[in-house]
Amino acid sequence: MPGIWHMHDEKIIEYVHSILPKSPSILPRIEDDARQRGIPIVGPLIGRMLFILVRAIRGRRILEIGTAVGYSTIWLGLAAKRFNGRVTSIEIDPVRADEARANIHSANLDDTVEVITGDALDVIPRLKGRFNLIFIDDGKDNYPRYFELCYPRLSKNGLLIADNALWHGEVLRDSREGIAVARFNSMLISSMDALVLPVRDGVAIGIKGGR
Numbered sequence: 001m002p003g004i005w006h007m008h009d010e011k012i013i014e015y016v017h018s019i020l021p022k023s024p025s026i027l028p029r030i031e032d033d034a035r036q037r038g039i040p041i042v043g044p045l046i047g048r049m050l051f052i053l054v055r056a057i058r059g060r061r062i063l064e065i066g067t068a069v070g071y072s073t074i075w076l077g078l079a080a081k082r083f084n085g086r087v088t089s090i091e092i093d094p095v096r097a098d099e100a101r102a103n104i105h106s107a108n109l110d111d112t113v114e115v116i117t118g119d120a121l122d123v124i125p126r127l128k129g130r131f132n133l134i135f136i137d138d139g140k141d142n143y144p145r146y147f148e149l150c151y152p153r154l155s156k157n158g159l160l161i162a163d164n165a166l167w168h169g170e171v172l173r174d175s176r177e178g179i180a181v182a183r184f185n186s187m188l189i190s191s192m193d194a195l196v197l198p199v200r201d202g203v204a205i206g207i208k209g210g211r
């Protein structure tokens, strides 16, 4: 019987990246640029996962919290565009929001994606309607509050996804952000069919309704 491999074994991580096709559109350029400038993006593995999930649910209304320079936004947008869907993404830093808009323009997604500059805690309550998929990827302290704001805004069978659901292992320790992320995870799992996958820094996924 083969030995048990560890999820975070470097060779396994190298392998799963090596079999991925090149990211589409302008994403390879953003991947290089983000690496050089130290901008935290989800990277090609989680980006492609978001793309596949939007395609799987034929998502037409997508919300993202934490745009940065628009990397994950473009993955979401490329999938939503296939169904005439729309992505709304919220970014608090106006310089990053402008850079994201320029990248979205270069990816030919102006008609699919809207970036709103502002604090997501203020912006979400002002948005109208429900969403088929909400992706959370910003300040970890806010995660429990985002659950309270986002859960009611999901459509039936809508997906709630959060990056950094393990927060570098801090969910096991007593740090402020670790406690907030662990609280978010238990809110998600007690309210929805949900799980945390130990991929990269952890990805939480829940589906609404039908329990």
Ligand SMILES: C[S@@+](CC[C@H](N)C(=O)[O-])C[C@H]1O[C@@H](n2cnc3c(N)ncnc32)[C@H](O)[C@@H]1O
Pocket: 040, 041, 042, 043, 065, 066, 067, 068, 069, 070, 071, 072, 073, 090, 091, 092, 093, 096, 118, 119, 120, 121, 137, 138, 139, 142
């Ligand atoms: C990890 S980065 C997002 C990366 C992006 N999702 C990607 O993978 O390409 C988190 C972003 O959230 C933004 N942010 C932090 N707090 C926020 C808030 N309260 N409302 C909106 N954006 C916020 C930060 O400025 C930062 O650009």
